Every structure is written in structure tokens, then in C-alpha cells.
Amino acid sequence: MPICKKCNNNVSKVYECDHTDDEEYCKECYTELHYYLTEKN
Numbered sequence: 001m002p003i004c005k006k007c008n009n010n011v012s013k014v015y016e017c018d019h020t021d022d023e024e025y026c027k028e029c030y031t032e033l034h035y036y037l038t039e040k041n
């Protein structure tokens with residue numbers, strides 16, 4: 001099982017992109033990250 005780099009939870013699916021520095025994030029953390037990125041813009 002992949003582990004989210006941010007919350008350290010075991011999750012069934014992880015997501016990554018440039019914003020996560022190629023670390024694997026769970027859906028919640030990934031969504032939250034992009035939410036804040038969008039807010040800043």
C-alpha cells in the first residue's frame with residue numbers, strides 16, 4: 001500500500017505532480033495542496 005508523504009496514511013491510490021515535488025500524496029492532501037495553490041493565485 002502506498003503511503004501519503006504528507007499525512008502518512010496508507011491509501012489505495014496516490015497522486016503526484018510538480019507541486020508535490022514528486023512525492024506521493026493521498027487524494028485529500030493532493031486536493032488540499034492544489035486548493036491552496038489556487039487560492040494564492
Ligand SMILES: [Zn+2]
Nearest residue numbers: 004007026029
Ligand atoms: Zn495525505
Ligand SMILES: [Zn+2]
Nearest residue numbers: 017018019020
Ligand atoms: Zn499540481
